Amino acid sequence: MTRIAFLDFEASSLARTSYPIEVAWVFADGPSESYLIRPAPGWTDWSPEAERVHGLERARLIREGVAHDWVALHMLTTLRDVALYASAPSWDGQWLxxxxxxxxxxxxxxxxxxxxxxxxxxxxDVLAHGGIPLPSRDGIAGKLLADLRRDAQADPAPDHRALSDARRECRRWERARSLAEATIRAAEPGFAD
Structure with missing residues (x-):
């Protein structure tokens, strides 16, 4: 089975010229990593509004951040054969x-x-392993995903820090598994036959 991880970036802004300033990932089986990223030469975009959201100052990135090329190579080495997921893959993919x-x-x-x-x-996967017939799985999955979306709307606002946001996505994935397992347990006897 392919290992999976949930990844999140924080960025200098939401402009076209923005760049990643922090990255974190959390593996579904527990381990996590997080790095402040020292801006690469030429990365000059900076938004005071974004700074107010994530709370990271550019001076701190320059002082404490890890070299951008080291972070990139480490990510490639560590995450090469991992299925990577993000809450906003178009934005996070741009920064990646x-x-x-x-x-x-x-x-x-x-x-x-x-x-x-x-x-x-x-x-x-849980429904299949629990013996739920194939024709029923899509409908059940749709209902559980709708439940998850409703739950997510009630969540507190994100911290806008990469590690806590990646952990939140991992918890939502775990919740999806839990809801499916509860559905299996609640299935009437013989339903899975």
């Missing part, structure tokens, strides 16, 4: 691509998929 390119690495060396895909896959 910018980090890889600035480090001289292929911009598509790592790919991100939406966390919703991981949730759906987890639900379908």
């Amino acid at each position: 691509s910018r980090l890889l390119r600035a480090s001289g690495l292929p911009r598509h060396a790592l790919r991100l998929r939406a966390t919703r895909e991981a949730q759906r896959s987890a639900i379908l």
Whole structure:
């Protein structure tokens, strides 16, 4: 089975010229990593509004951040054979691509998929292993995913720090699995036959 991880970036802004300033990932089986990223030469975009959201000052990144090329190579080495998921794969994918390119690495060396895909896959896997007939799985998965979306709307606002946001996505995936397992337990005797 492929190992999976949930990844999140924080960035200098939401402008086209933005760049990643923090990255974190959490493996579904527990381990996690988080890095402040020292801006690459030429990365000058900075938004005071974004700084107020994530609370990271550019001076801190320069002082405490890890070299962008080290972070990129470490990610490539650590996450090469891992299924990577993010809550906003288009944004996070943009920053991942910018980090890889600035480090001289292929911009598509790592790919991100939406966390919703991981949730759906987890639900379908649990239902299949629980003996739920194939024709019923999609409908049940749709209902459970709708429940998850409602739960997510009630969540507190994100911290806008990469590690806590990646952990939140991992918890939502775990919740998807738990809901599917509860559905199996609640199934009437003989339903799974």
